[in-house]
Amino acid sequence: MQILLLQTWIANIGNGFIDKGARVAIERAFPDAEIIEASGHPNLVGGRKTKGFLPNVFSSRDESAYGELYRHSSQTPLQNIINVGELVDVDVAVLPGCILYEHVLEKYYPVFEKLAEDDTPLVLLGAGGGDYDPETQRYVKQFINEVEPAGIITRDRDAYESYSDDVPRAHDGIDCAFFINEWYDPPTATDEYDVATFDKQTTPKIASDRRTIHTDHYPFEQPYGNLWQKIKKMKSQWKLFNKENVFVSDSLRDYLFLYANTRVTHSDRIHACVPTLAYGNRAQFWFDTPRGTLFEKVLDEDIQDKPVSVDQSLLKRAKQEQVEALQSIISHSL
Template identity: 70%
Template sequence: MRILLLRTWITNIGNGFIDKGARATVERAFPNAEIIETSGHGNMAAARRTKGLLPNLFSSRDEARYGRLYKDNNDSPIHGVTNIAELVDVDLAIFPGCILYEHALEKYYKVFKKLNESNVPVILLGAGGGDYSKDTQRYVRQFIDEVEPIGLITRDSDAYECYKDDIPFTYDGIDNAFFIDEWYDPPSANTDYDVATFDKIEAKVQSPRQLIHADHFPVEQPYGDIWQKLKKMKKQWGLFQQDNYFLSDTLEDYLFLYANTRVTHSDRIHACIPTLVYGNRAQFWFETPRAALFDKVLSEDITESPVSLDSSVISRVKQEQVNALQKASKEMK
């Protein structure tokens, strides 16, 4: 069996952890399958190109409401982008991550249309949304009606409750990044340290050890607006003035940090998840509905103090996710 793994875009390091964690899940579920990874980076770049360096005048929800997944807009920049996903023959397509809202779905519409024409079934794996408002749910259900995915394995219970009745097979699962330790086993560090990864807020973290300040936005977003560029420049200028500022263009370097830290403090969910799965402690410092994905695997509140994973719990729920993916594939005709 040939499986297409549809990645989104790595301008945020956490997206890479989702992609590679998804690959590890697929490899466990289908050990004999050929996995073809393709990126949606071109789709995202094309969508942003029309904005150029000017500030965004409309939210992506406005674009989605009027663009209807770019269905009828052949002049859309996304329409002209070629994706590897459209150039290969596969038996199954898997789309992982925080994709259940217009920011991701609109950019992949052309690819999904081609998959539909080729009768390739689609499974949404470790899926969640940026929010679960009525507008977002309406948009996602429009996508479901048009693309007709055969399976949905969510990363949090909110997504499951929203869409459990809309797709033939659904499962209340976990985030793909909980599998990242099966993709990469980092070497040991020669010193003790803690990590502070903050991209959204400023937090005063106290540590008895060396404190490494990591940045999860190492890659410039293509065609971003000038205000976002200036904001990023200001943030990085401040970080460069600190000791132990960390920036890299490889997932493995970040995973080394999180596998060897004693504690990670972060406003990034996907700085906390790898820290936890490698057996270390993490504290999450940001209020967002996406944090609900921790509820499945933690008995303590990760926003109150540093916590750790119960290895027996995470081992069990990961195997259950693998089993669910196998069951979802049986919906293939």
């Protein structure tokens, strides 16, 4: 069997943890399958180039209807871009991550068109949304009605309750990045330290007698972003580089080394906390977002109140259930 793993983009390094965690889940479900990875970066570029260098100041949303960016224009970068996923013959495609909103689905429109043309089933794995507002749900349901995914494994209860009735098969699962410790086993660090990863707000005062390493999850700033995105990122990085012990890398393994060895991770980034928990360490999440409900699937304590760790036996069970659900959904789709 050949399985196409459609990835998003590592403009945000945390997306890479999702992609590699998804690969682990697929390998566990189908150990003999050939997995073909296809980055969504071309589609990010095409989408952003199509939207232009100046932001739409009148709306916080990208598009109001599924396919609007692609279909309601001609000879745009999004129409001209090519993705590896359009050039391979596979049995099934899998798209993981925070994908259930227009920011991702619009950019992947041409790939979905090709999958439909080839009668290739699509499975959404560890899927969640940026939010679950009525407008977002309406948009995602348009996508589901047009693309007809074979099934969905969600990463939070809100996503499951919003979309499980719209697909043939669904499972109330967990975020794919919880599998990341099975993808890479980092060496042991020589020093003790904490990690602070804050891209959205000012780093809070952290009480610790250990060194604090300040990481940035946007190692490439905002590639092909509009003017506002670039200015906003540059401004936040000016503050970052005035700190001591700053860390920026283009390597997933470098970040995972830090999260596997940290005593505590403090962050407003979900995917600084998830790998920290997966490696058995403590994390505290410092941001209020609908995406944060994914922690409720594996934690008994509130990760926003204090540093917490995950019950590894509970996590192991949830991961096995996710693997079995993926086996079932893909087997029924073929």
